[in-house]
Amino acid sequence: MPRSTSKRAVVKESPSQKKGKGRVASTSTAQTSSATRRFRGRGQLKMLPEMPLDILFEIFGRLDPPDVLRLARTTKDLRNVLMSRSARSIWKSAFLNDPDLPGLPEGLNEPQYANLAFSPHCNSCFTAGEHTILWAFQLRLCQKCMEERCVTPAYISYSHLDFSFDEWHKVSKKLPGKLMSENISLLRHAMSSAHRFLYSHEEAAEINEQLAKLKKGDPKKFDGFCDERRERVEGIQAHATQAQMAGPKRLARMQRMREEAQEKRRNAICERLRELGYADEVEFINDTRPEMLSEYSLVKSEIVLTDRVWDNMRPRLVELMQSVTEKMQRRKRKSLLKKRQRLFLSILQGFIQARPIDEVNPRAIDVCVLSHVKAMLEDDSMDAYTTEESFQALVDGLPRMFEEWRESKTLGLLALLPGHNKDDSDFLLRATTYFRCDGCSEPIAYPRILAHACLTELQHGHRNREDDVALLCTNLDSEPWNYDGKRVSYYPAAEASAKSVVRGCGLDVNMTTARDMNDVNPWLECLRCSHKAKGRAVFRWRKAILHDMYHAAAGQTYAWRLLSDAGAEAAEALQQKTFETCYNDLPEYVCIRCRHQCSFLQMRAHLRISHSIDNPEVEEDYVLRVDASMDQPPFPLMLPYSPPEVIELDEDEPAPKPLKYSGRSIVIDD
Structure with a gap:
């Protein structure tokens, strides 16, 4: 609990403190405490020591241990307050705010425990950097000091070392005797970064000396000492294990807290955007690209959203929502075109199934780009052409559309023939007339050239366009036959x-x-x-x-x-x-009965399994x-x-x- 203002902290002053200006008064009363406790500091914390102690204790008690530790190292005045015995309640409250660390270990007080767990400095050389916390030894050491402090496996023998003789002679002087090797469980140990157990040479030598003395005396005392020491080491190691696991737990807890704070801020911003009339845009972002808001610099923050903060960020967020509105309209347009195409294709496929199997018909995309069909697919009304019945009026005109398409493409092929006019259509039927496409080396005759798959493959340029024709092509993953007019040539x-x-x-x-x-x-x-x-x-x-x-x-x-x-x-x-x-x-090969396409061997199996035909005949049961x-x-x-x-x-x-x-x-x- 925070200390009452009627009591004053008794701080032993050094000679340098008696002449300094930041000296803390030794005694005071509750009536004069706010007027007499004056600390002089610099920076943003200069007014903090001038507050009443009960308010300071209440504020500091809500901090985490690393925050209190850093605060104690900011000014001498704050250090005098936080390192006094009367401030122990602050440290206890701070450790209660960190549920990951285990309780106070034996031999350490609260500031020492916080220094071990959160200090950025080595306990030996006081350099900052990456350190290893040896919880069992209550030490935080850098790699260099760890080697100098002789923390190394204590039970190794010469046969297990890859040392030269001179190196072994130096190390052997620090190794414990035979008694210690037989009672290794009496020593504290820690895990190194190389996943090796580390022991202290000084502790091993001390325990080995005690064991040697007890071994010569009463055996009961020897066994009692070993049992007591082993029980104590087990308690130390259990606490060290819990403390070792506290670090990852704390990181995970802090990450969850940050994510929850960010999510709370994001939800508050979304609610404010809905109030501005961008409810559809927010819903669109949440359904398609939630990271657009989550990763946005103004949104991705842990600070609580206030009216002032909102007023500062609102213009930029409104600009973002306007760009989202355009994307949303394009997305709706794409979805509408895809839905209408899907309905029209179901009608078109049914019509083609009834046509002769060897008839060359236009692809679906060739029909979709016809002027009157394209006008129906691109209708601006969101409620028009939403059912298959809406396209039934086109069914009666499909034979004529198919014939006109074939005539148009035939004229285009005749124009490629050298020295032949458009009225000489019989020339295309000759056994000597062949074309080629830019994707194949094989000659292609008429009318196969009209059904050639390479000439309707979707080119890369369509995927980067946003016009309706590009959307129609992208939805069907194809483009009209010889769309650019440069993919077919005479051979x-x-x-x-x-x-x-x-x-x-x-x-x-x-x-x-x-x-x-x-x-x-x-x-x-x-x-x-x-x-x-x-x-x-x-x-x-x-x-x-x-x-x-x-x-x-x-x-x-x-x-x-x-x-x-x-x-x-x-x-x-x-x-x-x-x-x-x-x-x-x-x-x-194509099955005449169901229009299924497969290889020759697969076709024979298909006809046997699906149509009960054991001896199929070409031109009767299947065709190329x-x-x-x-x-x-x-x-x-x-x-x-x-x-x-x-x-x-x-x-x-x-x-x-x-x-x-x-x-x-x-x-x-x-």
Whole structure:
């Protein structure tokens, strides 16, 4: 309890204090205490000693031990007050405010205990810095003093040391004898930073000397001394363990107190912002980025919010809320567009499922950027187009929209062809017409080019934009087909190789279409790769084009030959055998029944499990997807080598005429 003002502190004055000006009067009464106790100091604490003692004791009793310790070291006057016996109640109250430290240890008073726990100075050399508190020895030492004070393991022997002989000779003089080594539990110990037990040489030598004397005398006294000493050491070590754990506990408690004070200040600021009309902004921050306020310099503080502090910070917080309002509106806009797109996509997917499986249709993003569809998605009203029924009016117009999209993109592709006008649309259907995209090296024919995935990949630029088109693209993670108009180009090298293959089939390169080639479905042999030991390399016509491009890149001319009927049957049998054993995990096939896409092996398992089809047939149960690669397995196919067939003609029988192209079919004249 605080000391009454009727009693005065009796402080023994030194000669220097008698001549000083900050001297404390020896006696006084309650009526004259406020007038006679005058301390002269400097700085912000100069008026503090002039207050009545009961008020000072009440104030100081609410402080923590480190605060009282620092306060006692500020001025001589305050030190005289706080280090007097009458001020013990202040120290006791301060330690009660720190629930982490254990009670007062044996041999220390309150100021000494506070100095041990909280002083920034070494107890030996008095230097400030990082120190180790040896609670069992009631010492705070730096690393240098710890080594000089001979605090080291006391039970080690020469065989356990990595010392030289000279070093061992110096250390052995300080080591205790055999009795102490056998009774190590009688010594206090502490833990070093290297997690080793530390013992005091002086204490070990003293206890060892006492044990040696008692060993020669009465054994009962020896055992009694050991039991008493061991019990005392156990108490000291238990207290030291509690004190060692107090530091982390105190740090955690102080952190919790700081966080609670910051949270209280933040809640008060949020309430004041709501009163200014920023309730939606505060809710938006709490839901999306709570750290925006928590980490803000004006908010992240432990000081209690007052009207004066609020008036000073309000202009900057209002400016922050205005920027949040803009972000909130953009976020709402993004959320609205995403919700409308999701509703529209559900309708669009249902419509596409009913279309033919080999039909090339625009992607969802291509439909969303159409003018009338985009206008519906970007409607400013928050209540418009919030259900699927709102978009049902577009369903009847989707076939026409799809057709117009295909026509528009077809005209764009025709513009890329050298020397062809927009009315020559049949040129796109030829087996020799190929394009390429800037992300692939493989030639792409029409209409696969309209469904090619690379041409709708979202570019990085869209993610940094905030306009509605960029938001529509980001929501679908794609962009309209060939959005910038620079990602598709004509592929003359593929055209040259395709003409080589078509000529090898004996067909007209200016009239043969890809459908014609599929109908003929020829097997061709590459004469450049024919080898008597390795065999003959044979290809279907699409893979033959890729193979011819390989030779053309090496500067070799074409040399293709159609296989005979027997060779075609052998190639077909080899393809069927190798195709069922090859592995390709690309999802190139589509189930006709449910539109599921997967690899060849997975497709057969899918049809067996999901549709109970054990022997699926291509074109009936599954097909290659429109954007499937030309380079399909198996690869390669090598037939055994055989010499070219020699056909003997009857002199009276006319020679067979070559293949001719007529319309959309291939006929052989008699």
